[in-house]
Amino acid sequence: MSGGVDSSVAAALMLEQGWDVVGVTLKQWEGSGGTMPSAGCCTVADAEDARSVAARLDVPYYVLDYVDEFTAAVVDPFGEAYLAGRTPNPCIECNRRVRFKALLERTAALECDVLVTGHHARIRHDGDGYHLMRAVDAAKDQSYVLHMLGQRDLERIRFPVGEMTKAEVRAEAARLGLRTANKPDSQDLCFVGKGDYRRFLRERLPEAARPGVIVTGAGDVVGHHDGTVDFTIGQRRGLGAVAGTPRYVIEIRPADATVVVGSRRDLLAGGCRVDGVSFVAGRAPQTARVAVKIRYRSEPVPASLAPAGDGSWEVRFAEPQTAVTPGQAAVFYRDDEVLGGGTIDGVLAAG
Amino acid sequence: MLYLDHAATTMVRPETREAMAPFLDEVFGNPSGVHGTSRRAKAAMEQARERAAALLGASRSLEIVFTGGGTEADNLAVAGAALAAGRRGGVVTTTVEHEAVLATAGFLEGLGCPVTRVGVDRDGVVDPEGVAAAVTADTAVVSVMAANNETGARQPVAEIASALTGRGVLLHTDAVQAFVSEDVTVASTGADLISLAAHKFGGPKGVGLLYVRDGVTLEPVLHGGGQELGRRSGTHNVAGIVGMVAAMEAAVADRARFRRDVAAARERFETRLEAAVPGLIVNVPDRRLVQHSHLRFPGVPAETLLIRLDRRQVAAAAGSACHSGAVEVSHVLAAMGFDEEAAAECVRFTFGWVTTPADGDTAAERVLAALQDLP
Numbered sequence: 001m002s003g004g005v006d007s008s009v010a011a012a013l014m015l016e017q018g019w020d021v022v023g024v025t026l027k028q029w030e031g032s033g034g035t036m037p038s039a040g041c042c043t044v045a046d047a048e049d050a051r052s053v054a055a056r057l058d059v060p061y062y063v064l065d066y067v068d069e070f071t072a073a074v075v076d077p078f079g080e081a082y083l084a085g086r087t088p089n090p091c092i093e094c095n096r097r098v099r100f101k102a103l104l105e106r107t108a109a110l111e112c113d114v115l116v117t118g119h120h121a122r123i124r125h126d127g128d129g130y131h132l133m134r135a136v137d138a139a140k141d142q143s144y145v146l147h148m149l150g151q152r153d154l155e156r157i158r159f160p161v162g163e164m165t166k167a168e169v170r171a172e173a174a175r176l177g178l179r180t181a182n183k184p185d186s187q188d189l190c191f192v193g194k195g196d197y198r199r200f201l202r203e204r205l206p207e208a209a210r211p212g213v214i215v216t217g218a219g220d221v222v223g224h225h226d227g228t229v230d231f232t233i234g235q236r237r238g239l240g241a242v243a244g245t246p247r248y249v250i251e252i253r254p255a256d257a258t259v260v261v262g263s264r265r266d267l268l269a270g271g272c273r274v275d276g277v278s279f280v281a282g283r284a285p286q287t288a289r290v291a292v293k294i295r296y297r298s299e300p301v302p303a304s305l306a307p308a309g310d311g312s313w314e315v316r317f318a319e320p321q322t323a324v325t326p327g328q329a330a331v332f333y334r335d336d337e338v339l340g341g342g343t344i345d346g347v348l349a350a351g
Numbered sequence: 352m353l354y355l356d357h358a359a360t361t362m363v364r365p366e367t368r369e370a371m372a373p374f375l376d377e378v379f380g381n382p383s384g385v386h387g388t389s390r391r392a393k394a395a396m397e398q399a400r401e402r403a404a405a406l407l408g409a410s411r412s413l414e415i416v417f418t419g420g421g422t423e424a425d426n427l428a429v430a431g432a433a434l435a436a437g438r439r440g441g442v443v444t445t446t447v448e449h450e451a452v453l454a455t456a457g458f459l460e461g462l463g464c465p466v467t468r469v470g471v472d473r474d475g476v477v478d479p480e481g482v483a484a485a486v487t488a489d490t491a492v493v494s495v496m497a498a499n500n501e502t503g504a505r506q507p508v509a510e511i512a513s514a515l516t517g518r519g520v521l522l523h524t525d526a527v528q529a530f531v532s533e534d535v536t537v538a539s540t541g542a543d544l545i546s547l548a549a550h551k552f553g554g555p556k557g558v559g560l561l562y563v564r565d566g567v568t569l570e571p572v573l574h575g576g577g578q579e580l581g582r583r584s585g586t587h588n589v590a591g592i593v594g595m596v597a598a599m600e601a602a603v604a605d606r607a608r609f610r611r612d613v614a615a616a617r618e619r620f621e622t623r624l625e626a627a628v629p630g631l632i633v634n635v636p637d638r639r640l641v642q643h644s645h646l647r648f649p650g651v652p653a654e655t656l657l658i659r660l661d662r663r664q665v666a667a668a669a670g671s672a673c674h675s676g677a678v679e680v681s682h683v684l685a686a687m688g689f690d691e692e693a694a695a696e697c698v699r700f701t702f703g704w705v706t707t708p709a710d711g712d713t714a715a716e717r718v719l720a721a722l723q724d725l726p
Contacts, residue, residue: 109655
């Protein structure tokens with residue numbers, strides 16, 4: 001229970017279905033002195049919201065300390081990946097290594113049969129096993145950040161609000177008198193607090209906040225910057241233009257404090273190499289034709305999928321895509337079903 | 352619910368409830384007024400002060416300062432002594448004190464008061480000579496708890512008082528946890544300042560007292576209307592004060608019975624567990640309060656065990672309560688040399704005035720049930 005409306009309603013729905021429910025909030029991050037942070041998500045106020053909902057539902061509620069696991073699995077790798085020139089997705093690493101790993105493995109010790117979260121995604125079961133599906137509410141679908149789940153996981157997981165639209169979730173919360181009914185959705189990365197991850201990176205990774213040069217693909221210096229931390233792949237703002245053609249960030253090299261810019265054309269990729277791939281079914285799909293989603297806020301696009309021989313996979317887009325970003329997840333879909341996914345390791349040239 | 356968290360707080364005794372009732376109703380006056388309604392409240396409060404003074408062996412009733420609880424009493428004792436007479440006096444304390452003392456010491460350090468935190472041995476006990484050796488010409492107050500709230504370890508407060516004789520420093524003892532079962536008096540501790548909290552021995556929450564030896568001047572920490580001879584401003588919690596002193600009387604009268612029953616319950620509890628749980632460790636086996644059973648269950652995270660116990664209607668604790676509710680590794684265990692893993696496997700069971708010897712068996716059975724089938 002994050003203290004948000006989705007997990008609140010998830011708890012209520014399970015209770016209505018006759019389950020014996022135990023509410024838990026993971027303390028994943030702490031401020032100085034071991035207190036829970038006061039901004040972002042996972043705050044003291046969020047835990048109090050979750051506690052209030054659990055009290056209202058009359059279910060036991062506990063805050064579990066996962067600070068060490070979260071730091072080791074999410075926060076430290078976030079910085080390391082950033083310095084390696086990648087743009088990681090911490091929510092995915094948290095799901096992979098904390099929520100649906102450490103906590104899921106602990107459900108039995110807590111004498112629980114299933115782990116329920118407020119994620120917007122659906123689980124289907126048939127003769128072939130478990131299937132992970134996009135949520136009913138396409139605008140709130142979170143299946144992208146759940147692609148790492150496998151058969152053994154899905155057997156023990158429930159996503160009850162994935163069957164509802166967000167409006168229905170809020171209406172249900174209001175009907176039950178839960179104080180989270182009108183709480184805004186959280187947008188921030190939970191561990192960087194309000195606002196932006198750039199300040200977080202500046203504080204934790206001085207290397208990423210060093211001044212450096214902005215160069216073209218040919219190596220010509222075209223400007224200076226106050227830290228690679230201020231840039232993302234595909235960014236256009238603040239880079240000026242050459243002969244009326246806008247410049248875009250095409251590569252970030254924190255190791256030597258360099259930002260590489262190019263034209264929109266340089267941003268186009270014909271595909272990407274994906275490593276750490278897992279498939280929900282436990283095996284690769286029969287067909288090579290999939291739809292691939294390369295960032296949280298984008299629609300899946302048609303692509304073909306082939307093993308690269310070294311354990312990684314090669315994705316070829318039907319149409320070139322812009323700003324394919326190493327470190328982000330590439331998730332493979334067939335219609336509404338998540339087939340699997342992995343981490344973008346490199347970009348394949350267009351054409 | 353089998354309640355085994357009496358060190359966190361305990362039930363209000365019937366004597367307390369009965370004593371408080373009139374002050375929630377007809378005797379509602381503010382003791383600081385001039386009229387009859389106030390006088391009745393004032394008379395009851397001053398009578399309570401005299402009884403509290405007698406129970407602690409104080410020489411005068413005005414040595415008792417009523418406070419809003421144990422934390423406030425600790426703040427007044429430590430900050431009040433260090434800052435008295437415009438000084439920035441030094442504080443000598445231990446690494447295992449309650450946060451009410453340690454955080455106050457930290458606050459004073461920020462104001463420029465020299466602070467020394469003396470370490471403890473493996474059982475959490477401080478060496479009196481070590482405390483005396485830490486005292487310098489700058490020291491204003493030495494603060495050592497009578498017994499630890501987490502482990503129950505009893506500190507040699509009387510020996511520390513002897514070692515400090517003639518050193519010209521005040522000795523404060525936080526007896527919040529000890530009072531219910533230990534003989535805590537001015538004579539038995541030798542302290543100049545003694546903190547108590549009502550809710551630990553069957554009184555209401557939000558009220559406590561500080562014994563202040565006659566002649567000791569404290570800088571107040573709460574400023575306002577000048578109640579309690581200026582030492583603690585704020586309208587008196589008359590019902591709470593009367594209830595606290597009724598609970599003190601009941602606790603003192605009940606102490607021998609308490610010690611007998613609780614010792615029997617703990618003996619049964621630990622004997623059964625030691626026979627059935629391989630590797631079980633009883634922490635601080637020798638120098639501890641009779642009501643504390645602080646156990647390490649090797650290989651079992653305390654967080655998990657507490658949740659499994661809660662599901663079996665057993666209330667126990669680990670570490671100190673923190674306001675998010677997550678279980679934190681305690682500074683007390685760290686000071687005793689426990690590593691993070693060992694500390695995270697310790698659970699505190701504390702018995703109380705409602706405990707019967709047979710509760711020890713029931714408690715052990717439920718703990719064993721909670722340990723069964725742990726994956």
